[in-house]
Amino acid sequence: MGQYINLNVLSEMTRGDSDFIKEMIQTYLDSAPADFEKLKKEFEAGDIESLGKTAHKMKGATRSMGIVGHELLFTIEQIGKGNHPKSELGSVYDEFTRLFPKIIDELQNEKENNE
Numbered sequence: 001m002g003q004y005i006n007l008n009v010l011s012e013m014t015r016g017d018s019d020f021i022k023e024m025i026q027t028y029l030d031s032a033p034a035d036f037e038k039l040k041k042e043f044e045a046g047d048i049e050s051l052g053k054t055a056h057k058m059k060g061a062t063r064s065m066g067i068v069g070h071e072l073l074f075t076i077e078q079i080g081k082g083n084h085p086k087s088e089l090g091s092v093y094d095e096f097t098r099l100f101p102k103i104i105d106e107l108q109n110e111k112e113n114n115e
Contacts (some may be wrong), residue, residue, distance in 0.1 A: 009066025052080010
């Protein structure tokens with residue numbers, strides 16, 4: 001278990017199938033950075049509704065892989081739906097943007113250590 005990733009969650013979901021775990025890590029590494037860039041553009045444009053939809057998309061994979069930050073994505077999603085105060089968006093977004101590169105680094109290291 002890393003600082004930002006609890007692969008036990010992914011291992012339980014895949015029943016310990018190491019090939020499937022590697023595939024899930026690679027899929028996340030392939031898709032999440034583009035989603036993150038989209039999230040940043042939506043935040044900068046003030047498109048809170050789209051921001052919430054992108055956060056929703058990222059939340060599922062992040063949570064299922066045992067990655068910290070899914071709760072931040074949930075909050076961003078709820079702000080996008082109008083179910084949470086917009087005043088919290090800046091701090092929640094900043095926290096996720098601080099975490100995301102660390103998450104990617106840890107996943108990349110995990111991938112390289114298991115090749």
